[in-house]
Amino acid sequence: MNLSQPTVWPDYTMKFLLVEDNEELAHAISTRMQLDGHVIDHAINIADAIAYSEAGEYDLILLDIMLPDGDGRDFLSRHRDGQKDTPVIVLTARSQVSDRISMLDLGADDYVTKPFDHAELQARCRAVLRRRSGTSQTLIKLADVEFDPVAGHLSVAGSTIVLRNRELRLLELLINAPGNIFSKQKLFDRLFSYDDDVSENAIEVYIARLRKHLDKSRLNITTLRGLGYRLDEE
């Protein structure tokens, strides 16, 4: 598996704290987050979570509600009382009707209901970070292109365009690991949810759109027959 190293673009590296007692789920989330180029610390209970959050600065906290040593909401209110404004996304398995309000009241920025699509979690993280965009600098610079994946802005040769969501996610993948080859399948899995009834060829539409946006830049998306796509610098 090709894990892109976030050290290449330290500005863009996001630090996540995941508080989740279910090891398997935590492993799955961590792996996906690392694939997206983020750094993630994993706490398995509230005590751990407090230790982690006091020791380091995080861009975002993913918080499970039912934890072995207490209720995640307690951590949330403690966290907010401690004047920390790190955004928090709650991972809940409880009924949507009863619990959602109290979580938002307690200062969670958003929540996802288990089981969730990883793409949804990613989208929610992005939305939360965008709302808080004053606090984190997320500009990626490559060749003559500036890309803000949180705001979805792409600046090429002095003009800025706003990318649509799938274009944004596609560019994010490619720009995160230039020179690496992404298979059509891999890109498809990351861009479409499982209930989208489209063929893997749909990815070509988005590649074409990105190519058009990058037309005036020194970046090229190269098609490698039978292998996939690669972002190259001229």
Place this chain on the structure above:
Amino acid sequence: MKSSEVQIAGSLRRRLAVTLIGGMTILTLLLFFVVRNYAAQIAQQSQDSILSASVTSILDAATMRDGEVQIDIPYASFSMLGTNTDDRVFYVIYQDGVALSGYEELSIPKASIDETSVLQSTTFMEVPVRQVTASRVLAGADFRTRITASIAQTQDNLSGTLARISRNAAIFGAGFFSLAVLLSILATSTTIGPLKRLADSIARRGPQDLSPVEKPVPSEMAPLVSSLNHLMHRLDKSMTQSEDFIAEAAHRVRTPIATVRSHAEMTLQRVDKEENRQALRSMIRAIDETSRAAGQLLDHAMIAFRAHQLEFEAVDLVEISREIVLRMTPIAEMKDIELQLSGESSVIVSGDSILIQNAVRNLVDNAFKYSPADSNIEIEVQSRPSPYLKVVDYGPGFLQAEIETLTDRFTRGVNAEGTIGSGLGLTIARDVAAAHNGKLVIENHHSGGACVILYL
């Protein structure tokens, strides 16, 4: 809120009032007749004693002289019978069965053979009279004769007296009766009062207030209140358990599903063979369907549970829609769908905010599922003619024939093929509408997409 049907078997207040007032009526009538009869008796007695005295004075005046009976009727004998009304007096005197003087037509009772007076009420010349008859034996040396005198008097004065007494007794009885009725009403309301206060204090409670009744009650009501408290305690416990159970069930079901889903997703990242990928995709789809169904079932249970104890408050439909749009936007962006909110800036309805939120979320969720990529979902909130929220999408819409049956539990449209959903979304929205006396209207937008309107 629906008022529950109660089988009515009479009214305690009425029963008590009827018993008390009925008793009082009988007592009053009894009193009236006793007083009147007693008074009549006394009046009769006084007439009788005057008549007796009159008869006695006539008999006393009878003397024997030269073997002849002489009766010199004293003036007083008749004057004592004078009344303020024109009562007529008739008399007759017999000697050994032969009329000596007076009205021979005035018959005398055969029994009057000794000296005791015989009193009787009879009619004479078609007028009711009171008649007193007495006799006396005059005896000489060789001689023995029986003198019988009878005086009858009409009863005009007596009936006048009786009418007066009756009137007075009736007035007295009526006064007594009114007082008794007043007391009955007072007694009834003091007795019913605590019961009514208990009912009021329970009726005034909020739907969530299941605390025991703590105000002191009369000892007769203690068993009722104690079983009521007991019942409320059990209800409270079972409701808390139900709510906890629903939340807990969701947790128990969703967490393992989430794990399985993550595994499947991870595996999909590593697998290259197309048929394996297809299998994994349909597996993930099935997992999503399972978890959605579980979630909606639990939501539906929660709604059915809450619908019986609605907490009405002022709810801003626009605010709710805005929150939901904000919440759904990240997922909408994934499909490049734009959620548009239009209409008034604030539409306040009275309702249960959690239920309404759930209904709106399900409607938007539905629209979202059937919308193609790069399309819009329009949400419109208006207060006229009645407050409504309309969700329009640009998906395939409903088949005309299905529109009627679509809100039935677990019914999904034919056009829903290949889309995740348990079919409960519209049912939930319809149930919420019904709980608020509103309705859910399902139709096709002229653009061909689905248009669902929630009237509240």
